[in-house]
Amino acid sequence: MVLLKIKFPFQKRVRLAQGLWLLSWVAMFSGAITFAMGVFLKTELHRRSEVMHSMDIHIVPNLLMAVGLASVGINICAGKVCQDSLDPTRFPRWKMFLPPFFCFSVFLTSLLLVAMILSFALQPSLEESLKIGLKNGIRFYKDTDTPGRCFQKETIDRLQIEFQCCGNTNYRDWFEVQWISSRYLDFTSKEVKDRVRSNVDGRYLLDGVPFSCCNPASPRPCIQYSLLDNSAHYNYEYQSEELNLYNRGCRQALVSYYMGLMNTIGPCVLFDFLLQMTILVSLRYLQTAMEGVIGQENVEIETEGYILEKGVKETLLETKEKMKKLLQFARVGDASAVTPDTEPEADKPATA
């Protein structure tokens, strides 16, 4: 019982081949675009790799790049097969090549879906990675004299300015960390001594934030220090002040930026996936339709095309049988390497 049988007269076959050839060119460009989008996403993730702790999320652009490249190759092959299918003398040489080609292509194309699913599934992992990365970045902000960490300050400042965010979850993260290096603190002054003594670890903590948290849209000049002290500034109430600093945390800003990128890339990848599957199904029909023509004298007869020769269940059972046979051959090969030694011995007593 054949799966999805369609009758193909000669004209229909020709038109299928021509349409498929054109479609394979479109899909080749689509594959190239998928590759380009993978490259773009990877560079964007790489740019902010300093504030990311783990690289799990990089699997999404890697998959996109791999599948994009592979689909260019697949579509070139498909185009070649279409061209040859119009000439019945040239088509038979593809016979052995096509079944594994189909399996391989279907597998690769389904990787696109996997990439899309992963881009949503890995969002918590991205958030966790950013949380740890930003926490470290804020902790090492003051270490501009430590090799390996001396650019943390610049990185965090530029990040906060570009993404219009402050701190990890919000601006209060800066109150819990000493972000002013001890090199610039006058340890003889009373104020510094008080602050250092006021906490267990002996850190200089203050209710102030770096300048990169300042919001340019604020109507008043930026208030960075003594943020929680209403009396320190004229006409200032920190509970109702909204525009002075950026309200968003950098973790949320970065996550929504990357999610936005992946949501934009998503529809394009889906389109590429659908296009690729259409091509593979049509190519299967073309292959099975052409197989009816091979060996026939009259090339213009009507043939049938199908997706699977038998039903899905029967095909699966057959494939399992084939696999078992292959494994048995491997085992028999090993066994026959052992038996030739015993046989001559058996012969000897008879002749003796």
Place this chain on the structure above:
Amino acid sequence: MALMKIKFDLKKRVKLAQMLWLMYWFSIMAGVLVFSMGLFFKIELRKRSELMDNNESHFVPNILIGVGLLACCLNACGGKICYDSLDSTKFVKWKSILKPFLICCLFYNFLLIVTAMMCFAMRIPLEFTLAEGLKNGMKYYKDTDTPGRCYMKRTLDLMQMEFRCCGNNNYKDWFEIQWVSNRYLDFSSKEVKDRISSNVDGKYLMDAVPFSCCNPSSPRPCIQQQITNNSAHYSYEHYTEELNIWKRGCRDALVSYYGGMMNTIGILVLIVTLLQISVMIGLQYVNTSLSTLVNPEDPESESEGWILEKTVKETFTDIMAKMKAMGKGNQVDEGANEEAVTTVS
């Protein structure tokens, strides 16, 4: 004695026409490029027109847009002529207008060169406009409650952060204006009263700069207030401190930004001019080679092509003579009228 005479047989003529048709397509694309660059330049000027007191001259981008559009039209015409030149019946209708068209192309090439020169020269008026605009912009920095000026603070802050600059000439410009609005000053405090009484206009001046002047590359947290007071900060000397705030003035930064853009556009326009001159010369060869067929009936006969029929000097004297003849023609007419008048009376 013609200028740069070349012999043409049919094959050579066909190849010339085909190559010229291709070059005309490139020229159309070059024209589109010039148009889009003019548009881009116009948009960039518009984006920062607040910093130029809304006073900036859009003359150069407008000319670029016009020249780009004109290039497309002229080159499309030229391409059509080339295409038709391969068919002698179609070419006949173009013969009469070919000479004026070539003179048009010549004037257009002069226009292109003038445009390129203007691109390079626009730097100077732009510098003056920016100096004036930035000075006024800084004056209105504090007026975030005045309609029409309420976005000046944001514009200046964003500009200083983007172009990595501070103030007009340098950061000291901020010391001379009051950039903190009176709404946020406690007039009952002694400090405020001291500062206001310390200058003639009663402005609250201080040696501090806005946060947008801060340099993220500085190893220490930004020092914005009391910049010139070494004792106010630990381990600080403002003469040697280089990375704390941006040293560059915004006028310099903006002029070099726009100057770089205009230089690139000017160079591109010069390249387009060279392309236009070469297609013009090619078209002149097509024109002359098709009008000097040895045997006019036979399209495969040989012909000659040149740039000018006589040498440059002779052509020049010819043109002068023609102009004089035109001038004399007017005079003779007047003289004849006078004689007619005198003879009648």
